[in-house]
Amino acid sequence: MGVNILLVGAGAVGAFYASRLHQPEKGVHVSVVCRSNYKAVLASGFQLKTRAFGEYTFKPQAVFPSCKAAAEANPSIVYDYVVIATKALPDIDDEPQEVAPVVTPGRSSIVLIQNGVGIEAPHRARFPANPILSAVTVISAAQTEPGVVVQHRWTRISIGPFSGDEDSSLAQSTINQRDQYAQSSLERLVAIFHDGGISDAEGWDTIQIQLVRWHKIAINAAFNPSSVLSGGWGNADMVNDSELRQHTRGCMQEVFDAARKIFGRPFPSDLATIDAIIRSTERNKGSKPSMLLDWEAGRPMELEVILGNPIRIAQRYGIQMPRLQTMYGLLRMAAQKRGIQRPREATPSTAKL
């Protein structure tokens, strides 16, 4: 029995993982939804230049310009996995609405390869009966021109199921059934990754994957907005300045403390300590965080999922994160001033996790 995967948002990270998941000889078929690189990928697929697997071409099963187009092209297809690897902009995009045409209720597993926290809630609200798999990556990759993807370092992807049924109208038996299905869906996906050579694809439980996600947000929330607000310094510049070192450390501490309270346990010991993050950042000269690149290009930033959501989730647990809230307030208004970010009317999700 074959496996159909639709990858939505085939930028550098999405295209890299899509190319490893695509195993037609084993019946695993990956199609992609492309935006800016649609024409190039339709014409000649992806050219991959990877450190992990050398150079190769990846021709997806099919290439679509939108989820709607994908649904119309294959009305009868059931996608086992709808993998979303877009930038997470819940204040601007209604992503569940966009992917709805390709999500078969109760069947398609929705896989979120995205930054930030609280990203699952809008999908849970829209697709109460579908498995949601939350994925956190550690990878350095870039699309150097449309369809050309360079993977510099790392391949790790951590995946775990998301439940989040605070507001659900589903019967508990339906939820239990869905979550059992999510578990087998997770195991199958991790196995496909392993078959594709991603040996550090890891499956986790619902709490552990959130801890991994919050650990990554600690780093992103400390460095991304600071880079923009300080006028464009890179991560290494910041930790090598005594005041910004204290600031970034303080930001990470706020997230570490909040996560411990929210989940009732500290970060797993295999995740880097704040000291270790600071030390490795000292040496990472020349790299600019994604939010700075977005800001410099006049593109919307992942403000809500990197700052807004963690602040709101923490507040619901009675936890304040003053440094993060300060940066959130400042950067949100700075983006408005520049006309970069025009939030849609709907407020970002306020579901718990």
Next chain:
Amino acid sequence: MGVNILLVGAGAVGAFYASRLHQPEKGVHVSVVCRSNYKAVLASGFQLKTRAFGEYTFKPQAVFPSCKAAAEANPSIVYDYVVIATKALPDIDDEPQEVAPVVTPGRSSIVLIQNGVGIEAPHRARFPANPILSAVTVISAAQTEPGVVVQHRWTRISIGPFSGDEDSSLAQSTINQRDQYAQSSLERLVAIFHDGGISDAEGWDTIQIQLVRWHKIAINAAFNPSSVLSGGWGNADMVNDSELRQHTRGCMQEVFDAARKIFGRPFPSDLATIDAIIRSTERNKGSKPSMLLDWEAGRPMELEVILGNPIRIAQRYGIQMPRLQTMYGLLRMAAQKRGIQRPREATPSTAKL
């Protein structure tokens, strides 16, 4: 017996108070040191357009381009008061060094009409035997062209003595003598202000004047840097945004809490509460904080006295101010990125108060 006053930094605020202190008929003579407006003031004095006292011309006793020039012009004069009304930039200017030529040791009272906290320490270190009077103003005034000063609202000036002898090598008896002299000097200065029509000139004790100063810093530290970091919003815009309202409130709370711990008592009840400040700021539409005007003009900002000094003073009492420290780190590096602020080698004062 006459009183000689030298006012250093005759911008809008300095010129307004100088014009009220100057009472030649009573033997009170005010000379001024001007920078950018030197030529205009030398030629025709100051034109004042005041709400409190109508329109009038103020011709100072003498006009100098620098303290050194003042000292050379009148080598034998003793200034009873050297009133400093410049912008406080301890990271850039060595102000005690600049005023030293006009300060008679043990005789001249140094009056600091400046924003920020910790501004007295460099003067105390340089002039251990001179009275220092610390002054906090509530006034709205602007220099619309060189030598033309408009006073819009308010006249209040609160003044109190500063001791600060943690690192002093003076004998205790000398300190006592100096502080007694400071007290009589303060009383005389307040009386001259009253004679000049500033009926809300108020004399306070050493603790109370610091509480007034820290109360003002609560407002300045909350709104000034936020205005720059948020991309140029005014104070009213900020409190009318829910996130920046929470942020500015949090900043003020940090200073209120710190001041209570440092001084062992809350702010006097006649000073505005945080709620009252927020409410009055809501209505103050269109006004831009001074730090934003400086930033927009590419001038150095009063970062050290508004953020750096309060943070360092609080830290010596074991108190953290995370929101302020975050803004300090960010804005300091943003100013460096723009090439606005090139700190001199000497670190800002670290004396206690």
